[in-house]
Amino acid sequence: MRRWLALVMAATTSLVxxxxxxxxxxxxxxVAENGAVNRATDAAESVAAAVSTLTPEELALTVEQVTASGGYPLTVFLPDGRTLGRPVPRSDAVRLAALGRSVTARVPGGNEVLVSVQSPSLGAVVVRVFVSEADLNRGVREAWIGLLALGLALIVLGIVVADRLARTVTTSIAALAEVSHRLAGGELAARASAEGPREVRSVALALNHLAGRIDDLLAAERESVVDLSHRLRTPLTGLRLNAEALTDSGEAKQIGARVDDLERAVTSIINTARRRSPVRESCDATSVVVDRVRFWSVLAEDQDREMRLDLPSKPLPVAVASNELAACVDALFGNVFAHTPEGVSFGVRLGPGAEGGASLVVTDAGPGFGAEWLVRGNSGGDSTGLGLDIARRTAESSGGSLSVGAAPAGGAVVEVTFGPPASP
Structure with a gap:
């Protein structure tokens, strides 16, 4: 913008x-030409004034003196054909001036100023003064150079002033852009200062109003999530009481464990919603995945599913909270159990990531799925389509990613990478 304004100012100033x-x-x-002609005319008239009182010899001496003092070559044409001063041929303008008319004529190399005078003793005398091109244009080039220098100085001054004005505007706009980037990065407390031109101040106030509105909407959404999650505690409490009332202690223990997992998930949702800027936690991916595999292996055994495991024996720290990673793994396993027939085998492989962290790959021998499963709420099947979206958001929150594809022998492949925790 500064360059554009500078160009506009330079063009405008140049035109003016x-x-x-x-x-x-x-x-x-x-003016220079007229001045030279006027000085030549004065010299010619001074000689013409002495024609009637001087003899030809005295007139010749006067011509030499005037030529030496004035710097212009003088010639006096006498009626008898004689020429005093600088010898030059009689031109048409000289013959015209001999008729009694004083004229100025253009000749090669300059102008000739002709003054006609009637002498009682000599008759019609013509005084000629020659003004060269150099005399006509004396001082003009220097004046033009001065004007050019003045014009360039004014253009530079205009560009400098335009740049200062543009800097005031662009600085305010750059500050607004920085605030918008901070808001986009999650710093909802960022606000723009109302500085600069009136229009920029108006934009800053509008941006601050928008930021405040976003903050209010997010606060309302968090409260809604907390309220909804808190309402789930009542049916969870009833479900726990029903589980404890079961006569089969093993079944009661199994249902109670699942109720505990559901209650932990609800508690995590409430805590996350209440935190304005949640602090990123970390966990050991190996222990979390092993724990969830142990949990789902019971259901896999009931459905006669073969579970192929490739799990490391060493810890793999990742930048994800343990409950969030557990929810991600549960979403991936839940998709396998929900969208493949019973008896279909699946595999779980966990290993270190290419740049640290961990890589979790879940494969199955089911019908597979397309890229539309990545769209939140659009699974392409009889589901909400949120399972893969949960896994994707968990991976991206740690600096990782999620990708889906087809297995060589058929079925689906889901690979989720998790970034390493930040160095202390």
Missing amino acids: LIALLVPMALLIGT
Whole structure:
């Protein structure tokens, strides 16, 4: 923007200066020419005034003196054909002036100023003064150079002033852009300062109003999530009481464990919603995945599913909280159990990531799925489509990613990478 304003100012100033300085330059040339002609006319008239009182010999001496003092070559044409001073041929203008008319004529190399005078003793005498091109344009070039320097100085001054004004505007706009980037990065407390031109101040106030509105909406959404999650505690409590009332202690223990997992998930949702800027936690991916595999292996055994495991024996720290990673693994396993027939085998492989962290790959021998499963709420099947979206958001929150594809022998492949925790 600064460059654009500088170019506009330079173009505008140039046009104004051209409109002013070109006529002024032409006027300077005309004034210089008129001045030279006037000085030559004065010299010719001074000689003409002495024609009637001097003899030809005295007149010749006067011509030499005037030529030496004035600097212009003088010639006096006498009626008898003699020429005093600088010898030049009689031109048509000289013959015209001999008829009694004083004229100024253009000749090669300059102008000739002709003054006609009637002498009682000599008759019609013509005094000629020659003004060369150098005399006509004396000082013009220097004046033009001065005007050019003045024009360039004014253009530079205009560009500097435009740049200062543009800097005021662009600085305010850059500050607004920085605030918008901070808001986009989750720093909802960022606000723009109302500085700069009136229009920029108006935009800053509008941006601050928008940021406040976003903050209010997020606060309302968090409260809604907390309220909804808190309402789930009542049916969870009833479900726990029903589980404890079961006569089969093993079944009661199994249902109670699942109720505990559900209650932990609800508690995690409430805590996450209440935190304005949640602190990123970390966990050992190996222990979490092993724990969830142990949990789902019971259901896999009931459905006669073969579970192929490739799990490391060493810890793999990742930048994800343990409950969030557990929810991610549960979402991936839940998709396998929900969208493949019973008896279909699946595999779980966990290993270190290419740049640290961990890589979790879940494969199955089911019908597979397309890329539309990645769209939240659009699974392409009889589901909400949120399972893969939960896994994707968990991976991206740690700096990782999620990708889906087809297995070589058929079925689906889901690979989730998790970034390493930040160095202390």
